[in-house]
Amino acid sequence: MKTTTLIDYTLHLADNALIIGHRNSEWCGHGPVLEQDIAISNIALDLIGQARNFYQYAAQLTGNGATEDSLAYLRDAIDYKNCLLAELPNGDWGQTVLRQFFFSTYQYFLYQSLQKSTDQQLAAIAEKALKEVTYHLRWSSEWVIRLGDGTDESKKRILQSIDELWSYTGEMFQPASYETLAVNDGFGVDLAPIKINWDEKIKSVLTEATLPIPTNVWMQSGGKEGKHTEHLGFILAEMQFLQRAYPGSEW
């Protein structure tokens, strides 16, 4: 029982990193300027690297010949445990940056706690990933401030992005069944204090960006339990096509 929980919990962390990493990678070659194209592609690679670490661990726990590739390429949408926020389309640059800011803030506090997990492997992955996430948070915060406190156009757009994304932020802190079990088993992170830290950081950055903090909004959920938006299917179709059409192929 404990192993099932640990696998689900690890897959949830892996799926989050892979899907938002994949979304960011869609910017490669399309960034607003060359330097930022490289910056967002670096972040994409960091996240996909984190996903690999978690998948490798999950594969080891799963056994039966599971590999990081089989977990990433041969599971269907219903088995994916990422938050809905991670799979939402990129929209414009501001929307991508805001999504990253919301997500990096969550990852930052989550990994800080996960470093102290009783599970050595999760703790080690979190410790390594935290350095990357610290930079993602810094980079995305500065962009949110720059756009919010920028021109009328940039402000208008980032306000639209807040409307678009805010109702997807609550899910990160609503524990899925395996997260509750993981906390009981002692290796999972309690999300209640993460939420308090997240709120505080979001508030301070949005205030500096002269942007309002939405209140009392109904929150979407379901992704962590495999109930996804229609967007995830399209991501998987593109990402998994090769392995499904040509099983086991390598290059």
Place this chain on the structure above:
Amino acid sequence: MNPVEPNKVSSEMADKASAEWPLWEIFIRSKQGLDHKHAGSLHAADAQMAIENARDVYTRRMEGVSIWVVESKYIHASNPAEADALYDPANDKPYRHPTFYQLPDELKHM
């Protein structure tokens, strides 16, 4: 959500950014190095962004442990057309090199 036409948007935005964002010269100090060496140049809106862009563009492969950025307009250069007058006169003055000293045998590492 507005559909984005990435190619169109990115080329327009790139033109705009290079027109509006100043150019910065980037200096990187490597782990073994004592000095910051010129690595290249890039566009950024401000010094903070220039440092972050430099981090992403020039230190992805462990090239550095320290970054300096200077807005390109603050670099003043010598005129290549004056190279003869500036540099040639040094050519026939070998006595300016410290190679005429006899070093005692005990002295190592010179």
